[in-house]
Amino acid sequence: MLGAKLSHVTNSHVVLAGKKEVSGRVVVIGGGLVGLEVAEYIHGMADHITVVEMLDQVAKDLGQLRNICVMESLYAAGIETVTNAKCVEIKEHAVVVDRMGNLEEIPCEFVVVAIGAKSRNYDNIITYCKENNITTHVIGDAVRARRALNAVAEANEVARVI
Numbered sequence: 416m417l418g419a420k421l422s423h424v425t426n427s428h429v430v431l432a433g434k435k436e437v438s439g440r441v442v443v444i445g446g447g448l449v450g451l452e453v454a455e456y457i458h459g460m461a462d463h464i465t466v467v468e469m470l471d472q473v474a475k476d477l478g479q480l481r482n483i484c485v486m487e488s489l490y491a492a493g494i495e496t497v498t499n500a501k502c503v504e505i506k507e508h509a510v511v512v513d514r515m516g517n518l519e520e521i522p523c524e525f526v527v528v529a530i531g532a533k534s535r536n537y538d539n540i541i542t543y544c545k546e547n548n549i550t551t552h553v554i555g556d557a558v559r560a561r562r563a564l565n566a567v568a569e570a571n572e573v574a575r576v577i
Contacts (some may be wrong), residue, residue, distance in 0.1 A: 419528065420503030427453045427529035433479065437461055439524030442510045444502050446473030450529035451485050457527070458492040465521050466494060467512055469501045476562075497521065532560035 418424065427449045429435045441461040443450045446468025454464050456571040466473055466489075473496045474482045489496065495567075500512040500519070509520040534556050544551040555566030 416502060416505065416528075419504060421507065421526075423507070423524060424505055424528065426524045427527055431456060433537070433569045437525040437527065439463075440522055441465070441525045441527060442521050442523040443465060443527045443529055444510070445529035446470070447529070448474075449532065450478075450527075451489065453527050453529050454494050455485070455488055455492070457496065461525075464492075464494045465523070466496045467500050467502055467510065467521065468496065468498050471498055473498060482555050487511060532556075534559050 418522050422549050422562060425435045425437070427443075427445070430437060430453055431449075437457055438460055440463045441457060443454050443457075443464065443466045446466045450466055450468070451474060454466050457464060472568055474485055497512065497514070500514040503509055503513050503518070505509040505526050506520070508524070510526055511520060537553065537557050541553065543549075553575060555563075556567035558569070
């Protein structure tokens with residue numbers, strides 16, 4: 416993404432870990448679970464928060480009850496959501512989105528990218544364990560990035576086998 420290396424651009428993991436504070440007008444790119452968690456987390460730090468989502472609605476990957484709670488929280492906090500908008504460029508003081516064929520600029524001082532989470536590669540650990548006859552079970556985000564509920568279910572399955 417053009418502009419992703421600018422100094423005012425960070426990712427969701429850094430913000431949620433408390434390693435980077437944001438303020439002023441903040442654009443969160445990604446309206447899924449992580450993007451909305453970031454928006455809720457930075458509420459109170461930022462003057463205005465806009466969540467940009469390329470799908471037709473935010474929170475599509477949340478369960479029905481969690482969706483209701485999160486949407487109420489966003490509304491109460493005054494967090495703006497922009498849907499059907501694909502981020503095409505990050506500038507020094509704005510994010511450019513393509514919204515159904517029209518380019519729009521959303522002003523901001525900070526940008527938090529909350530898209531495209533991937534699991535880390537644990538092959539070297541698995542190889543070491545196999546070479547040393549250590550039983551391993553790969554679960555949760557080590558398989559692929561998704562919700563904690565999946566990790567808990569997989570852990571439950573593994574625990575029953577052990």
